[in-house]
Structures are given as C-alpha cells and as structure tokens.
Amino acid sequence: MTQAAFFVLTALADQPRHGYGILREVEELSDGEVQLRVGTLYGVLDRLTADGLIVLDREEVHEGRLRRYYRLTDEGMQALVAEAERMAAGASAAKRRIAEGRQAPHPSTGPGLAGGLA
Template sequence: MKIDKNLIGGSTNMLILTLLSEEDSYGYQLIRELEERSDHTFQFKEGTLYPILHKLENSGYVASYKQTTPQGKSRKYYQITKKGLKQLEAEKEQWNIFSDSVNKVIGGGVYGMA
C-alpha cells in the first residue's frame, strides 16, 4: 500500500535527523537507509531529499563537508549539529504525543475498542 505523501512529509526531518544522529551520511546513503529500514515504505528521490537537506542545513540542524572516497571521488557528507540534536529530541517528543493520540482515536491501543 502506498503511503500518502502528506503523512510522510510531516516526519521527514525527524527521519533524516535520526539517521544523521547515528552517523554522518551522504545523500544516496540516506535514501538507501530510509528505504531499507522502512521496508520500502519511504522511497525518496534525490530531487526530494536534497532540498530537505539544504533546508536543514540553512536552519543550522545539519552541516556538510566534502570527503574524498578511496576511489578518488568527492562526496558531500551531512552531519547533525548540537542544534539538530535538540531539534530531533523536540520532534520525537511531538511525534510520540501525536502518534499516541492518533492511536487512541483509531483504536490502536486499549482505548476505544468496542
């Protein structure tokens, strides 16, 4: 089942910041990791991911740097900043409240089961 992009859009920053809190990554690596961990639910294209990374960078949540691979290719890596870690914690807290509340309404928990 394909997930509505509006549902994914509200959590994209949190997902990317989570991956970057674990390790510095380059764009394609993030795309692959998101897809793999989500059982192919999150399938970002480069044209979607890079504007998000640039927005996160402009907000001071991530920083970028270039690194040369052993094959001599230059890659742009992204790393989370201290400000980004604080933002990630705030977004996780909001997500937990939101998802708990949605589950209460739709019957995902012990609430509202008729």
C-alpha cells in the first residue's frame, strides 16, 4: 500500500468522490501537507480498481463537465482500516524509540518530550 493509495482510500472513506474531488479532499484532510498529483491519481485509481479496493460508483454531468465517482468496496474499507492501524502502530513505535534515545539526564527535573510529541 503506497502513501498515495492510502490517502485516496481515506478520501473515499466517508462518501463517494470523483477524481478531482479526491485531489482537493486529500489536500484538505492533511492540512495541505500531502499533495496528491494529477499524474499520480489516475494510476492509483486504476490500480485500486484492479485490486478490487474501489469501484466506479456512477458518472454525472455537473455544469457541463463529466464527474466519475468512485467508492470503497468492503474489501477496500477493510484494507484502509488495516493500513490505518499499521500506520498508527508505526508512528507510535517511532515516538517510543525517539523517547528511548533521548533519556533525560535527570528524570526528576527533565520534562523530556512532553509537549513535543503530542
């Protein structure tokens, strides 16, 4: 599971969206930190479809422009849940390691990482 695929699945987790909408949604839900590129999107969409994690939901014409909506399959939702847990575990393991590598010289006085690793 690549980063791009993860964020596409996340953007589709609450409701079906079309390609361009996914682009904006990923940027919004990551507070602008993750920028999914147009050139990346359609490859990801094709791969996720081939893997059965998403499926074409419907096509609409909105103000003269075609919108192709995708939605998660049950398998896609399960994959997202599993990946979210792996990521949380990975982030958690990293934070634990960081704390171990920064053992305070005087634990009674040292604040350590409090406030820095929220």
